Amino acid sequence: xxxxxxxxxxxxxxxxxxxxxxxxxxxxxxxxxxxxxxxxxxxxxxxxxxxxxxxxxxxxxxxxxxxxxxxxxxxxxxxxxxxxxxxxxxx
Numbered sequence: 385x386x387x388x389x390x391x392x393x394x395x396x397x398x399x400x401x402x403x404x405x406x407x408x409x410x411x412x413x414x415x416x417x418x419x420x421x422x423x424x425x426x427x428x429x430x431x432x433x434x435x436x437x438x439x440x441x442x443x444x445x446x447x448x449x450x451x452x453x454x455x456x457x458x459x460x461x462x463x464x465x466x467x468x469x470x471x472x473x474x475x
Contacts, residue, residue, distance in 0.1 A: 387471035403429040407471050410437065428454045429474055436466050 390397065390404065391411045397404065406421035419437050422430040435450030440463050451458050459466040 385475055387468050387475060390471055390475065391467075401429065401474070403427070403433040404471070404474055406430075406433045406437070407467060407474075410440070410467065415441065432456050432470055432474075436463075436470055439463070439466070 390400075390408055393408060397408055400408075402421045402425045406418040409415075409418035409421060415437065419434075422434045422437070431450050431454035435447045435454055435456065436459070438444075438447040438450060439459070441447075448458060459469065461469075
């Protein structure tokens, strides 16, 4: 599966990991649902998506914390570019 295919799926991809499902929910404008998918997941992958979500929310301080937990640098591009980058890396 590609990031584009994930983005375009019509139904919740329940067979995928919580971080990927969170990105799917985010692509539908469901930030709260996306956040719920990763907030209790302690994996580095979930922390990375969590960082992206807080950056999207505009909470840069919280995003920095989650990037650090994920072992990832803060993303410098657009939110759309970051979504694609994270989705591609996790797939």
